[in-house]
Amino acid sequence: MMFSLxxxxxxxxxxxxxxxxxxxxxxxxxELDKGEIISLVGESGSxxxxxxxxxxxxxxxxxxxxxxxxxxxFKLKTGEExxxxxxxxxxxxxxxxxPFNPMYRVDRVxxxxxxxxxxxxxxxxxxxxxxxxxxAVGLTPKDILGKYSHQLSGGQRQRIMxxxxxxxxxxxxxxxxxxxxxxxxxxxxxxxxxxxxCNDLKTSVMFITHDLGLAYYTxxxxxxxxxxxxxxxxxxESILEHPQHPxxxxxxxxxPLLYSKWKDL
Amino acid sequence: MxxxxxxxxKAYYYTSAGSVKAVDGINMNVNRGxxxxxxxxxxxxxxxxxxxxxxxxxxxxxxxxxxxxxDKYELTSMKRKEIRxxxxxxxxxxxxxxxxxxxxPIKKTRDIIKDVLKHHLKNLNNEEINNLAKKRFKExxxxxxxxxxxxxELSGGMKQRAVIATSTLxxxxxxxxxxxxxxxxxxxxxxxxxxxxxxxIRGIIESVVFITHDxxxxxxxxxxxxxxxxxxIVESSxxxxxxxxxxxxxxxxxxxxxxxxxREVKRRGLSYISGQPPDxxxxxxxxxxxxxxxxxxxLCQKQEPHLTEVRRNHFVACNFVK
Numbered sequence: 001m002m003f004s005l006x007x008x009x010x011x012x013x014x015x016x017x018x019x020x021x022x023x024x025x026x027x028x029x030x031e032l033d034k035g036e037i038i039s040l041v042g043e044s045g046s047x048x049x050x051x052x053x054x055x056x057x058x059x060x061x062x063x064x065x066x067x068x069x070x071x072x073x074f075k076l077k078t079g080e081e082x083x084x085x086x087x088x089x090x091x092x093x094x095x096x097x098x099p100f101n102p103m104y105r106v107d108r109v110x111x112x113x114x115x116x117x118x119x120x121x122x123x124x125x126x127x128x129x130x131x132x133x134x135x136a137v138g139l140t141p142k143d144i145l146g147k148y149s150h151q152l153s154g155g156q157r158q159r160i161m162x163x164x165x166x167x168x169x170x171x172x173x174x175x176x177x178x179x180x181x182x183x184x185x186x187x188x189x190x191x192x193x194x195x196x197x198c199n200d201l202k203t204s205v206m207f208i209t210h211d212l213g214l215a216y217y218t219x220x221x222x223x224x225x226x227x228x229x230x231x232x233x234x235x236x237e238s239i240l241e242h243p244q245h246p247x248x249x250x251x252x253x254x255x256p257l258l259y260s261k262w263k264d265l
Numbered sequence: 266m267x268x269x270x271x272x273x274x275k276a277y278y279y280t281s282a283g284s285v286k287a288v289d290g291i292n293m294n295v296n297r298g299x300x301x302x303x304x305x306x307x308x309x310x311x312x313x314x315x316x317x318x319x320x321x322x323x324x325x326x327x328x329x330x331x332x333x334x335x336d337k338y339e340l341t342s343m344k345r346k347e348i349r350x351x352x353x354x355x356x357x358x359x360x361x362x363x364x365x366x367x368x369x370p371i372k373k374t375r376d377i378i379k380d381v382l383k384h385h386l387k388n389l390n391n392e393e394i395n396n397l398a399k400k401r402f403k404e405x406x407x408x409x410x411x412x413x414x415x416x417x418e419l420s421g422g423m424k425q426r427a428v429i430a431t432s433t434l435x436x437x438x439x440x441x442x443x444x445x446x447x448x449x450x451x452x453x454x455x456x457x458x459x460x461x462x463x464x465x466i467r468g469i470i471e472s473v474v475f476i477t478h479d480x481x482x483x484x485x486x487x488x489x490x491x492x493x494x495x496x497x498i499v500e501s502s503x504x505x506x507x508x509x510x511x512x513x514x515x516x517x518x519x520x521x522x523x524x525x526x527x528r529e530v531k532r533r534g535l536s537y538i539s540g541q542p543p544d545x546x547x548x549x550x551x552x553x554x555x556x557x558x559x560x561x562x563x564l565c566q567k568q569e570p571h572l573t574e575v576r577r578n579h580f581v582a583c584n585f586v587k
Contacts, residue, residue, distance in 0.1 A: 043450045153541060183306050184478050188522040188537035210450050213524035217531060240526055252526065254451040256481040258508070259529045262455075265462055265485060 001067075002204060003032040003172055008064035010050050024050040025061070026228035032172070032204055039207040039215035039236075041251070042225035048208045051225075052176050055206075056091050057082070068172075087116040090170035094177035096157035100149035106160060107145050110134075113167045133166040137193055155186035162194055169201055176208040191218065212255050216240055224248050268438060268472050269295040269318065274331030276317040279324070285545045287313035287326075289496035292572070295439065300465065300473040302487035302504065304480050304519065308542045310496040311476045312362060315441050318474065319357045320348050336438055354385055358432040358470075362443045365424050368416035374427050375412040381431055397434065404467065405430055405460060422453030426460055433464055438471040440464070445475075446482065458486055481523050484508055492516045495543050495553040498572060502579035512581045514558050552584060560585055 010025040025047040032038060042048050053059045055066060057073055066073045068085065076082050093099070099109055110130045114120060121129065131141040137159045149157060158178065165173055178194070179187040195218060198205050209215055215222050215236065222239045224232040224247065232245040243249045256262070271293045278285040287310040295301050305311050313326065320340040322328050333340045336356060340348060353359075361367065368377060378398045382389060389397075395412075402409055411419065411427055419427065425445060433440060442461065446454040464470045475487055483490050483504060490508075491501040492515060500513040511517045518538040524530055540557040543549055549556055555565040565584050572580040 043452065155541075184480075185306050185519060185522045185538045186541075188524065188535040189539070191524070192535055192537065211524070212451075212526040213530070216526040217524050217535070240528075251451065254455045255526055256451075256454075256479070256485045257527055258481045258484055258520070258523050258525045259527050262485050265455075265459055 001031045002034045004067045005029050006065045009062050011062045023228050028230055035202045035204055037205045037219045038221045039219040040223050040225055041212055041215050043210055046225045047228040048225055049176060052174050052208050055174055083116055088171045090165055090168055091174045092161045092178045094180055096154045096181055102149055106147055106149055113164050129167055133163040136166050137163045154182040158182055158190050172204045174206050266297045267294045268297045269335050272332045275329040276326055277329050278326050283546050286496050287545055288317050291498055295472050297471050300475055300487045302483035302490045303476045303493055304483060305493035306542050309493050311493055312443055315443050315476055319359055355435045356437055357439045358437040360429055360432055360442045360445055367428050370416055373413055373415055378431050385435055401434055422449050422456055425457050433469055436469050440470045441474045443476045462486055480519055481525055495548055496545055500581045506579050512575055512586055513583050514560055515554050
């Protein structure tokens with residue numbers, strides 16, 4: 001197994017006077033193979049993003065372990081090891097505005113990726129790689145480089161985030177609602193591009209989303225999460241055809257479909 | 266019987282850079298008892314159409330020409346003050362895109378409702394207003410406690426439902442909703458959609474104009490669909506007809522870009538419309554869709570297509586339909 005979570009739990013304590021514990025993620029375990037695409041589906045507040053933050057090593061779990069290529073990621077000692085981890089596991093987030101500093105040109109977001117490289121390429125090589133990556137995601141480098149983030153559309157910005165993956169060539173991409181903030185007509189383009197990239201680079205992907213349509217279309221396996229726990233795990237086909245858990249059934253029943261009408265409206 | 270009819274409506278934003286033609290020559294009808302869906306990408310003039318339909322035009326937006334009549338009133342010849350007292354809230358209500366922010370953070374839902382009602386029905390006392398609000402909340406299956414809560418105590422879906430309930434308190438004939446569910450998750454979305462359908466079944470409202478970019482929602486609730494692109498209507502027909510036999514390349518593109526958990530979607534595959542909607546300061550001459558259209562020929566750069574009836578009640582504006 002390339003990647004595995006074992007009994008991961010995260011408890012947040014809230015309140016100043018009356019302290020209360022909230023179990024955001026409760027005893028979550030799953031595995032992910034090389035080249036596999038999975039989706040973690042759940043409504044807001046189900047602990048999807050907390051799980052993602054732990055996988056990216058941005059917060060520590062209360063208990064449980066995460067293994068990446070047989071190493072416990074919370075026991076990486078040196079900066080070198082951590083850098084290597086972040087080079088191999090990369091995140092893309094929901095908000096296409098947040099990663100960009102409005103004071104800098106968008107080039108910076110792309111060039112900063114090179115900080116994760118072991119050996120810094122020369123300036124010329126960097127320029128070359130950045131241009132290649134932008135063309136790979138269907139953008140024209142001269143339209144993008146030198147611009148500020150407010151001059152680009154949401155779709156373009158999200159494509160730049162995908163271009164970063166292309167520069168980094170990680171082994172696992174964690175995509176937290178990567179297309180929920182862009183228009184439906186552009187959304188399909190970004191998803192297609194993403195799928196092609198992952199196919200070319202043989203990257204594993206973990207989508208974190210509330211959109212069952214996206215999960216079904218892209219993933220091999222779907223995990224349904226509710227109140228911090230994984231309530232159902234099955235292949236995309238069998239989730240759609242034979243949902244077991246009542247929550248999964250409800251979710252499927254509530255998604256507006258294109259080819260059939262709700263009967264209970 | 267039509268409730269709303271708009272003829273050749275043009276509304277432009279006048280800015281220092283020039284006029285932005287957000288609504289450019291729109292003809293539409295909303296029949297009584299009908300849910301009409303308006304769909305298009307962001308920046309296609311959908312929200313401007315919503316404000317224009319209820320004549321909420323304020324600079325920089327201006328009505329250039331056209332006639333809008335709702336019920337027995339001709340809005341385009343009325344003064345703003347008159348519209349405010351006679352039309353808004355009582356004949357037409359709008360639930361704007363930012364409805365979640367429409368609630369004042371320091372006021373309870375009850376007081377917000379009081380403000381609305383006092384504006385329209387001056388001789389009601391507080392108790393009568395309370396009873397009216399309670400009755401309506403009960404009718405719509407909303408918890409009565411919501412009336413005594415502040416907005417921060419309500420969930421997103423509950424806020425949206427409270428806003429819709431407030432805006433339909435005076436039984437308006439037409440309800441215009443602008444992206445009411447885009448910030449909600451699927452289960453909450455369904456509850457809000459159910460509420461809108463319920464309002465119509467109970468006869469509280471007659472017709473709905475539902476503005477959205479999600480055509481799958483329109484499949485579920487609307488009777489008719491109007492597809493808008495760059496300030497113009499490109500296709501309009503019944504919901505089933507549009508979804509099953511779309512004619513305009515833009516409508517086809519919108520439908521094929523939707524992903525839902527269905528086998529048909531996997532079979533059909535995903536496609537998308539490349540490029541972006543044009544800048545409405547200087548929209549392309551001829552067909553506005555030609556820079557992004559796969560079918561585009563030289564003709565499209567010169568000749569502007571007009572809405573023509575291709576089948577019964579199915580109108581398309583494209584140079585390639587006969």
